Amino acid sequence: MEKIVGKSFDEERALYGSNGVEIENCRFDGPADGESALKECKNVSVSDSFFNLRYPFWHVDGLKISGSEMTDKCRAALWYTRNAVMKDVKFHGIKALRECSDITIEDSDIISPEFGWSVNGITMKNTSAQSEYFMMRSNKLKFNKVSLKGKYSFQYIEDSEFEDCDFDTKDAFWHAKNVVIRNSTIKGEYLAWYCENVTFENCTISGTQPLCYCKNLKLINCKMLDADLAFEKSEVEATVTTPVISIKNPLKGHIEVPEVGEIIRDDENSKGEILVGEKTCACS
Missing domain, CATH: 2.160.20.10 (Single-stranded right-handed beta-helix, Pectin lyase-like)
Known part of the structure; x- marks a missing residue:
């Protein structure tokens, strides 16, 4: 050489x-x-x-x-x-x-x-x-202990894994497919709209209007802070460990939450179950 x-x-x-x-x-x-x-x-x-x-x-x-x-x-x-x-x-x-x-x-x-x-x-x-616009339209990302400050991150990514990361970014994970995020903090408004087959496990999520219009969304043992109008028209299975300000019109699935300030049901197609404490709520 x-x-x-x-x-x-x-x-x-x-x-x-x-x-x-x-x-x-x-x-x-x-x-x-x-x-x-x-x-x-x-x-x-x-x-x-x-x-x-x-x-x-x-x-x-x-x-x-x-x-x-x-x-x-x-x-x-x-x-x-x-x-x-x-x-x-x-x-x-x-x-x-x-x-x-x-x-x-x-x-x-x-x-x-x-x-x-x-x-x-x-x-x-x-x-x-x-x-x-960090990592837009990329696939097969494997991130560990990455911190990010930005906007419009991870849009249209596929087949990716994130662990022990700290993200401060609005409009992250839009249209993402087949993604798992574990033990991470995600701060920013409008998180993961239109995503498909995305799982958050042991994560802290904060910001307005998260996780809307999603398909096969999963939250496992996650905290949600300052989260309002969450899960609108999403297909979701979620276990949330903190109170949520408001949940709006989940399309289908189940959301377990210890406390919720407001449940908004103004869409007849909203069939998702919301379990507050140990009670199922179909409030409007």
């Missing part, structure tokens, strides 16, 4: 098409302002390096990055790349990850609007993120 240490690159396609290269303590920055430094490469290892130019890792197959920084000027850093493992990396440019597959990210920091669109297979651990 060719080793490149302590060099600077600013020209267009500086290392284009390289196969088997190890890059250490290098800078991709400078007045030439060149793009696509490592486009169409294979078997690339990068450590302790700095990226301040656009599109460095497009169409790369076999990539390892550690201890490196991609600045806010490093736009669209990884597109169409596969088999990448990244640890202790700063992803600070917009649209940093898109249409990639078999990705692992650990111990990293993401500040990147529109991060992670249309990704097929991503494992993320011990990572913090700030993003809008």
Whole structure:
């Protein structure tokens, strides 16, 4: 494997098409302002390096990055790349990850609007993120100990698992399918509308109008805080351990809750049972 240490690159396609290269303590920055430094490469290892130019890792197959920084000027850093493992990396440019597959990210920091669109297979651990439209239309996500601050996150995702995560994000999990979230905190309004086959287990959910228009929704031993107008027109099986402000027109299924401030029934198709304490309530 060719080793490149302590060099600077600013020209267009500086290392284009390289196969088997190890890059250490290098800078991709400078007045030439060149793009696509490592486009169409294979078997690339990068450590302790700095990226301040656009599109460095497009169409790369076999990539390892550690201890490196991609600045806010490093736009669209990884597109169409596969088999990448990244640890202790700063992803600070917009649209940093898109249409990639078999990705692992650990111990990293993401500040990147529109991060992670249309990704097929991503494992993320011990990572913090700030993003809008985070991970949209991606599948096979496996997240553990990930914190997120954002908007419109995880929309249209499929076949994914989340554990021990902390999400502060409005409009999360809209249209999600086949997703399990365990031991996590999800804060934000309008959670998971139009989702299908989504399960929350041992989670804390807070925010207005959560979990509406859902199919085959499950809540197992979950807390719901500041939740009003919940479960509207949803097919749901839920065990909630905290009082809920209001529940509106659940379509079918069962909701167990210790206390509810108001039950709204103004839709004749609302047949879901609400069990308050140990009593079934069909209140209107």
